[in-house]
Amino acid sequence: MAQALQGFYGVGQGEEKYMISLIAIVIEFFIVIAVALAAVLLNTIDGRGFLASVLVGLAIIYGGGLQWFIVVAVFFILGVVFTLYRYGYKKTLGGAQEKGGARNWPNILANGGMTSFFAVVNFLYPGPVLGALFLGAVSASAADTAATEIGLLSRSRPRLITNLTKVVAPGTSGGVSYLGFVGAGFSSVAIGAIALLLGVPPGGLLVVPLCLFAGLAGAVFDSLLGATVQRAGFCKICLKPTEALRHCGEPTKVTTGAGFIENNLVNLLATGAGAAASLGALLLTSAAG
Ligand SMILES: [Zn+2]
Secondary structure, three states: HHHHHHHHHHOOOOOHHHHHHHHHHHHHHHHHHHHHHHHHOOOEOOOOHHHHHHHHHHHHHHHHOOOOOOHHHHHHHHHHHHHHHOOOHHHOOOOOOOOOEEHHHHHHHHHHHHHHHHHHHHOOOHHHHHHHHHHHHHHHHHHHHHHHHHOOOOOOOOOEEEEEEEOOOOOOOOOHHHHHHHHHHHHHHHHHHHHHOOOOOOOOOHHHHHHHHHHHHHHHHHHHHHHOOOOEOOOOOOEEOOOOEEEEOEEEEEOOOOOOOOOHHHHHHHHHHHHHHHHHHHHHHHHOO
C-alpha cells in the first residue's frame, strides 16, 4: 500500500511529472472536501466545523501526503464511532458530547491544530522527526477521545488522577478509569497499526509502540491538567455543572481552575505532550540503536 501511494506521486519526467503532480493536487483537494462533506452529512461537524476541517485536512494532505491524511481520517472515524457508541446512555450520565456529538470549530482546531502545524513543517523538512511528532499528536488525540468516550461506560466510578482514593462523577475532567485507560491504549495502537501499514515515517514496527507511548502520555497529561488547572464551573441559567465557556447562550461561572484553561486548550496541550513523548521515544531508540 505504501508503494502504491508513493507510485501515485513521483512517476514520470519533466512536463509529464508536473501534470501528474497537478492532478494529484486537484484530486487531494476533492478528497478533503468529500470527507468533510461526509462528516457534515453524518452530523458530526457543524458549518464552521466544516471550514475548520477543510483547512486542517488540506494542511495535512499537502504537507504530509495521502498517508498522513488517511491516518487522521482513521482517527476521526474512531472518534465518531466511540462518541456514538451507546450515546443515549452516556447522555443520561451528563458527560456525553452535546448536539449529538457534533464537533465545532474550536474542537477541530484543538485536535487538528498541532497535526496541521507539523504537516506544514513537514512540507519544508520531511523526515522521521516530523513523522514521529505527527503520529504522537494524533495518537494523543485518539487516546484522549477514547479514554473519555469509553471511560464513560465504566461500571466502576472514575477516580481523580491526582488522588486515586477520590471517586468522582462520570465525565469529570481529571477522572480516570481502567476502561478509559484500555480504550486509550486500544486507539493509540490502532493509529500505530495504520501508520505501520502505510509506511508513515519513522516507519517500521517502531511506530506501534511509539503511538502507544505517545497516546498514553497524552491522555495522562490531559487528565492531570483536567484535575488541576482546567476550568470547571456551572451555568448561570440552568445551573448545570459544565466545563464549557458558554451554556444556554450565556457565559458560565468559574468555580475551580483557571478561567481561560478550558477543555479545547487542554486537548491542544495534550496533543503537544503526545508529540513530545513520541519524539523523545524516537530519539532514545535511535540513540540506543
Ligand atoms: Zn445552561
